[in-house]
Amino acid sequence: MDPINVFEYEALAKQLMDPVYWDYYAGGSDDEVTLQVNRTDFNRIRLRPRMLVDVSHCDTRTTVLGQLIEMPIMVAPTALHGLGHTEGEYATAQGAGAAGTLMTASTESTRTLEEIAQAASGPLWFQLYIFHSLKLAAELVRRAEAAGYQAIVVTVDLPILGNRERSKRHTISIPLSALKEMVTGVEEEELRREPMTWETIDWLRSITHLPILLKGILTAEDAVLALEHGVDGIIVSNHGGRQLDGAVSSIEALPEIVEAVGGRCEVYMDGGIRRGTDVLKALALGARAVLVGRPILWGLAVDGSKGVQQVLKILQTELERAMKLAGCPTVASINRALVKWT
């Protein structure tokens, strides 16, 4: 029987996947407190639906950085899609495009960024890790520009890897060290680790005209600094609970960041989105759109590109139903008055 919600994709993916790979996808850091609150904090928010609104036509479309997408739900950057399905990121890119939305390709992909762009039928952003040299980062940005990626998403919450204990229990380790080569296809002579600071963002701004988004911002203070350093968007994220355990949930961090930004750039969020009502709550709290991480990997593991498309379709259908029940016929009509914290 076909899965009817994303949790059923999760259960199927777990059955199908090698436990070592499953634990890499599923795990958080330390005691997985942040992983849990990313979900449970959605339950602290209640909806205040409005009645007697004509919802016979409901439109889930929106724009992100001017790009039209069919739903305010995008694919978050996640590493190593090849662990879930032999077609890896090809399948994800095709599934996202078929669903009418945007995919963010990870620096840690199992396919090169050019290969992903060739396979894709929808818009793409490129997620950049700057932890080797600036020379390598500049080369990746140049290649992303040439391949038609529409924005650079710089992940700022991984100065070091979080303590992923589920993976530590396995004797086989995930081949993350090989990834740089897979992505770049070139040997780098310089293997030092580049410390990333706000100056690095200034440097990045100076080498590309593509929009720059910072992923991993959790405070109003950093959101203001991001604007001062010329970014075009902010992704409120705690990396799916995989970095600093005990960090605030993304949905709890969202309002203070939206307030601090005051409409000066687009704000997105990820972390714990599993239902259409989660998307509705995030939009009501000021997110322009959300990104989804693990559920995409579950769809990919279960049924390749079709699974990815279906996961996105389920979330879109749930969002559309929730919008109608809440009296919101368009994405633009979703506002702060729709939610209250309990």
Ligand SMILES: Cc1cc2nc3c(=O)[nH]c(=O)nc-3n(C[C@H](O)[C@H](O)[C@H](O)COP(=O)(O)O)c2cc1C
């Ligand atoms: C298996 C896995 C790999 C990830 N790899 C990356 C990555 O390469 N780059 C990145 O910026 N974030 C990465 N993330 C974090 C996601 O982009 C996103 O922030 C997180 O998955 C959102 O939470 P969710 O899984 O609850 O939707 C990864 C997350 C997972 C689960």
Ligand SMILES: CCCCCCC(=O)C(=O)O
């Ligand atoms: C040192 C390599 C880090 C890759 C991290 C991929 C990722 O973001 C995640 O596993 O989470």
